[in-house]
Amino acid sequence: MRRPAKLAIIGEALTFIGVSALVIGAALFTVALEQGDWPASSVGSLAVAFVGIALIVVGAALSRAGRAELRPRSLEPHKVPERVAAHSDAG
Numbered sequence: 001m002r003r004p005a006k007l008a009i010i011g012e013a014l015t016f017i018g019v020s021a022l023v024i025g026a027a028l029f030t031v032a033l034e035q036g037d038w039p040a041s042s043v044g045s046l047a048v049a050f051v052g053i054a055l056i057v058v059g060a061a062l063s064r065a066g067r068a069e070l071r072p073r074s075l076e077p078h079k080v081p082e083r084v085a086a087h088s089d090a091g
Contacts, residue, residue, distance in 0.1 A: 004065075004068075007069070008063050008066030010066075011063025011065070013059070015055070015060055016059075017052075018052045019056060020052070021055060025049030026049055028042075032045055
């Protein structure tokens with residue numbers, strides 16, 4: 001498997017784990033607020049949620065970088081060599 005494909009797969013996995021951590025952290029925070037245990041257990045649940053957000057950001061960046069490298073070169077904008085561009089302008 002090529003390196004860009006691995007980057008994209010790892011990025012997608014990190015994004016999935018991050019979303020899961022964010023949901024779990026939000027649920028734990030909600031439960032802590034309902035039980036009135038504000039400072040003690042809610043801080044840990046917020047930490048889990050923020051770690052989830054960080055994993056989402058890192059995973060999305062890795063996934064985007066991997067997919068950008070996998071894109072075929074034919075889809076890139078057409079690049080004209082400098083000397084061809086110079087001859088066409090001289091005309």
